[in-house]
Structures are given as structure tokens and as C-alpha cells.
Amino acid sequence: MRKVRKGDRVKIVSxxxxxxxxxxxxxxxxxxxxLVEGVNIVTKHQRxxxxxxxxxxxxxxxxxxxxxxKVVCPECSVPTRLAVVTVENQKLRRCKQCGATF
Ligand SMILES: [Zn+2]
Structure with missing residues (x-):
């Protein structure tokens, strides 16, 4: 199970x-x-x-x-580590900061 998904807001930590x-x-x-929007911009020579x-x-x-x-929690807006939990057969991520699942 991947903890990051397309559409997640993430903060770059290094x-x-x-x-x-x-x-x-x-x-x-x-x-x-x-691939993160606006991050790690490289210049390519285009033919x-x-x-x-x-x-x-x-x-x-x-x-x-x-x-x-680090994924930014949509609930508390804190960049956090995520736990993966299974709720009703659905794998969700849980914010270790505020406990929100998403
Ligand atoms: Zn949170």
C-alpha cells in the first residue's frame, strides 16, 4: 500500500x-x-x-x-507521518497528528 497518492498535498523535507x-x-x-507541482524544476533542452x-x-x-x-494532512494542515488503517475493508491513511483518516 502506497502512502502517497496522486492529488495529495506534500511538503518537501529535504x-x-x-x-x-x-x-x-x-x-x-x-x-x-x-512528481510534485512546482518542485525540483529541471531545465531540459528540447529538440x-x-x-x-x-x-x-x-x-x-x-x-x-x-x-x-511528507503528506500535509487535509484536516490539520500539518505535514505528518501517516499510519495506514483498514476501515470497512478500505485502506485509509491516518494522520498521526490529529487522528483524521482520509
Ligand atoms: Zn491531521
């Missing part, structure tokens, strides 16, 4: 982007990485292709390791 908060755009379970006619430099997010993010 690296250059420490302190930034963003939404998870994509999860890469096999790599334990997540013209069929899809992208404009060559040049583009800036885009690169995935960060899940150990570098």
Missing part, C-alpha cells in the same frame, strides 16, 4: 526545495518517486519533434524520492 508545498501530479511506485515544434529550453518538474516528502 534538498533544495525544502519547505515547498505542492500537489502530487504523478506517482511512480516502482521507483518510489513522486524539435513531431509533438513539440519549438526547440529550445523547457523547465519542468522532475520526480523526487518519497522519503523527501
Amino acid at each position: 534538498g533544495e526545495d525544502r519547505g515547498k508545498v505542492g500537489k502530487i501530479l504523478q506517482v511512480f511506485p516502482e521507483k518510489n518517486r513522486v 524539435p519533434t513531431q509533438a513539440v515544434r519549438e526547440p529550445g529550453i523547457v523547465k519542468r518538474e522532475a520526480p523526487v524520492h518519497v522519503s523527501n516528502v
Whole structure:
């Protein structure tokens, strides 16, 4: 069970982007990485292709390791560690701070 999901708000806890908060755009379970909106921006040199006619430099997010993010609890807004609990056969995350499940 992955503790992070697409759409979660997370806070970056290490690296250059420490302190930034963003939404998870994509999860890469096999790599334990997540793509977070506005975080870990890298510059890529784009070659013209069929899809992208404009060559040049583009800036885009690169995935960060899940150990570098903490999910921000939607209830208490505290970046927290999560416990995974099963409620009525549904796996939910529980905030260790306020006890809310989501
Ligand atoms: Zn909470």
C-alpha cells in the first residue's frame, strides 16, 4: 500500500526545495518517486519533434524520492507521518497528528 497518492498535498523535507508545498501530479511506485507541482524544476533542452515544434529550453518538474516528502494532512494542515488503517475493508491513511483518516 502506497502512502502517497496522486492529488495529495506534500511538503518537501529535504534538498533544495525544502519547505515547498505542492500537489502530487504523478506517482511512480516502482521507483518510489513522486512528481510534485512546482518542485525540483529541471531545465531540459528540447529538440524539435513531431509533438513539440519549438526547440529550445523547457523547465519542468522532475520526480523526487518519497522519503523527501511528507503528506500535509487535509484536516490539520500539518505535514505528518501517516499510519495506514483498514476501515470497512478500505485502506485509509491516518494522520498521526490529529487522528483524521482520509
Ligand atoms: Zn491531521
